[in-house]
Amino acid sequence: MARRVVQWGTGAVGAEAIRGIVGHPDLELVGVKVYSTDKVGIDAGVLAGGEPIGVTAAIEVDTADVDAVLYAPRHPSVDDAVAILASGANLVTTAFAFHPARMAPGDRDRLRQACIDGDTSLHGTGLNPGNLGVVVPLALAGMSRAVEHIKVQERADWSVYDSVEITFDQMHFGSSIDEVDAQTDGLRFTSQLFQEQVWLLGDALNLGVDQVTTDLEVIPASADRDVCGRVLRAGTVAGQHWRWAGLRNGEPVIEVETLWTVGEPQPKHWPTPQHGWTVTIEGTPSMQAHLMTLASFRRDLPLAEHVRSASVATAMQAMNAIGPVCCAPAGFVTMADLPLSLYRG
Known part of the structure; x- marks a missing residue:
């Protein structure tokens, strides 16, 4: 039934x-x-x-x-x-x-x-948090004799994501630079979810994580931009680089990193993984997997269909x-x- x-x-x-x-x-x-x-x-x-x-x-x-x-x-x-x-x-x-x-x-x-x-x-x-940030690393780790370090990276441009309430109101893109940090309402909740992901990987793989830290760097927009009918003003938040680290005795053994922009080029000092999700395991052996969601890798489809594929x-x-x-x-x-x-x- x-x-x-x-x-x-x-x-x-x-x-x-x-x-x-x-x-x-x-x-x-x-x-x-x-x-x-x-x-x-x-x-x-x-x-x-x-x-x-x-x-x-x-x-x-x-x-x-x-x-x-x-x-x-x-x-x-x-x-x-x-x-x-x-x-x-x-x-x-x-x-x-x-x-x-x-x-x-x-x-x-x-x-x-x-x-x-x-x-x-x-x-x-x-x-992410979720399958790409947890299940994929766990599956890869199953091929390891030893795991020294796990890194999950997500790189995405939110300017094509047609949900301005989340982009502007929850994630605070378009807000004043000096008003946005890891404890800002909305961002604090998002950060807590990623912290749970780090703890889950550490607990599931018995990596001895005893602390999870959070770092956030925001960058300003270099120009006004239309984002799905709403204007993101020059000088307001147009990029967020988050890093959550699971530490063991003060040393990182797990890192979850997100590189999110809204139509703004990344600064040169940011990491530059491919767009999508990249999982890297340093260990015996060391492994790396890159993943994307698209509506199709064969058919020519509108951008909106590719964006929708993540949902x-x-x-x-x-x-x-x-x-x-x-x-x-x-x-x-x-x-x-x-x-x-x-x-x-």
């Missing part, structure tokens, strides 16, 4: 999740949670850019009789997650909880108790994890705990 699933959030990732769930032979979409009254009553298939499927969106969604919730809101809520888990629905999320055991103790304990109360599991996944990959990583998460013991289930999420055709 197909597992009953609620899709929570219908943004770029949520819309792709709806498409995936509807087309999956072992899943049944039974509810869709939205935050905007403009979307209430609209068929989920239409919200995902397709034909009606007979499931309409609502602001209040009951999760008591469902197997899983694919939780993909823009701003996650521990209160929501606790209520979902305690209701008896497993929770797979692309929004947070990549390594719940390393979350703030208060949130961690509430989520763990909700899993106990509902006999449910919590699983966080995505791309497809994020959503499908979560959707394909629903079955294993539903079968997992109650509690926290990380990307290091689950079997590989396989495409079944």
Whole structure:
């Protein structure tokens, strides 16, 4: 019998999740949670850019009789997650909880108790933080006799990402240089997710990480730029170079680095990996893998389709994890705990 699933959030990732769930032979979409009254009553298939499927969106969604919730809101809520888990629905999320055991103790304990109360599991996944930043390094490490250092790098230009609310409001591109640091609202939350990723790699590979540090350098825009209909002014933040390091006895053994710009050339002192994601393991043997998501490597398609491919990959990583998460013991289930999420055709 197909597992009953609620899709929570219908943004770029949520819309792709709806498409995936509807087309999956072992899943049944039974509810869709939205935050905007403009979307209430609209068929989920239409919200995902397709034909009606007979499931309409609502602001209040009951999760008591469902197997899983694919939780993909823009701003996650521990209160929501606790209520979902305690209701008896497993929770797979692309929004947070990549390594719940390393979350703030208060949130961690509430989520763990909700899993106990509902006999449910919590699983966080995505791309980076997520599959490309955790599962790929873990898979490569399986070919090692010794691992000395792991580096995950992401290089991306956000000027083609058609979500100005995230680019400007959450990530603070376009803000005054002197107002942006690692503790700025929005950025602090993003940083915490990447810190969890570093802890997860360290814990899963028993690398003895005892501290995670965070560094951020921002650069200004050299000119005014139109970004999907919104102007990023010269002199405001147009680039962010983040580095999260997992230290063992003061020496880095794991580094997660992001090099994000919005139409601005990188400064010469920044690292210059290829665009996409690069994983490098120094050890015995040493290995490197570079990964990209595109709509196609063969067909000539619009840029928007290539940009959208990252949302497809994020959503499908979560959707394909629903079955294993539903079968997992109650509690926290990380990307290091689950079997590989396989495409079944």
